Amino acid sequence: MAASPKPKPMDTIEVPLNEFCVIKPTPAKGYGVFATRNIPQGTRVLSESRILNFPGTAMEPWGLTKDARDALVKSIGHQLSSLAKEQQREFFALANAHKEKLGAFLGIAVTNAIIMDYETKEHGVFLQAARFNHACRPNAMRTFHPILDQVVIHVAKDVSEGEEITVSYIEPAHVFSLRVQLLKAKFGFTCVCELCVLPVREREISDLRISTIILLFNSIRNETVIMNEPLASLHNTHTAMLLQKEEGILEILASTFYYDAATILSQWERKRW
Numbered sequence: 001m002a003a004s005p006k007p008k009p010m011d012t013i014e015v016p017l018n019e020f021c022v023i024k025p026t027p028a029k030g031y032g033v034f035a036t037r038n039i040p041q042g043t044r045v046l047s048e049s050r051i052l053n054f055p056g057t058a059m060e061p062w063g064l065t066k067d068a069r070d071a072l073v074k075s076i077g078h079q080l081s082s083l084a085k086e087q088q089r090e091f092f093a094l095a096n097a098h099k100e101k102l103g104a105f106l107g108i109a110v111t112n113a114i115i116m117d118y119e120t121k122e123h124g125v126f127l128q129a130a131r132f133n134h135a136c137r138p139n140a141m142r143t144f145h146p147i148l149d150q151v152v153i154h155v156a157k158d159v160s161e162g163e164e165i166t167v168s169y170i171e172p173a174h175v176f177s178l179r180v181q182l183l184k185a186k187f188g189f190t191c192v193c194e195l196c197v198l199p200v201r202e203r204e205i206s207d208l209r210i211s212t213i214i215l216l217f218n219s220i221r222n223e224t225v226i227m228n229e230p231l232a233s234l235h236n237t238h239t240a241m242l243l244q245k246e247e248g249i250l251e252i253l254a255s256t257f258y259y260d261a262a263t264i265l266s267q268w269e270r271k272r273w
């Protein structure tokens with residue numbers, strides 16, 4: 001998440017992140033990561049190891065007993081103590097949306113956590129990946145690569161020199177009201193991305209497209225529908241992809257839909273024989 005505190009108006013400090021991008025102040029969001037060159041779609045702009053990790057229970061700390069929460073804080077503190085001073089300083093400069101309720105260690109960890117394993121729900125904190133701001137129509141994808149054991153960020157679209165590189169902190173296919181709720185509760189900010197500041201009428205059209213994508217997505221993933229109506233499922237996949245293109249999130253979600261299309265075709269083949 002964007003670093004805090006917010007920069008002063010005259011603050012023009014730029015910190016190189018790597019050969020592709022730089023961290024610099026951005027008016028509405030504190031700091032952000034910006035391209036220092038034109039970057040073609042698909043380029044990996046970051047791969048980074050975690051500085052600390054913790055179990056998924058840390059992501060719902062409000063339901064934990066005091067002992068369990070204390071143990072988590074102790075574990076995070078222990079991992080932090082083994083880091084270099086500069087890394088510790090960078091950790092404490094990250095945003096904390098839960099300072100009042102969770103304190104510094106756990107609050108910063110939860111605010112900046114990235115999931116590493118969807119089965120075990122293990123999460124990690126990555127100092128550089130945390131600097132990429134959120135957008136509801138992001139131009140990059142952030143995922144954990146289990147073989148590299150690193151978080152990786154790829155640009156999902158061509159990015160121009162000077163453009164901010166953004167990722168989505170939440171599932172990209174959510175309607176406006178749910179996005180507002182999730183981002184405020186989990187990350188403590190109100191999104192001002194191009195999608196969230198659309199005029200109401202355009203936002204309603206966007207919400208309608210997203211709701212339809214979700215409905216199609218649920219139908220596509222329904223095994224009974226796939227088995228009985230494989231061609232209809234394939235048609236729904238195609239329609240969902242067209243809607244995603246209109247919505248500007250096709251590149252972000254396309255891989256899952258190609259996977260769905262391949263699954264439907266294999267079911268269809270099995271049915272034919």
Ligand SMILES: [Zn+2]
Pocket residue numbers: 135136137179191192193194195196
């Ligand atoms: Zn937004």
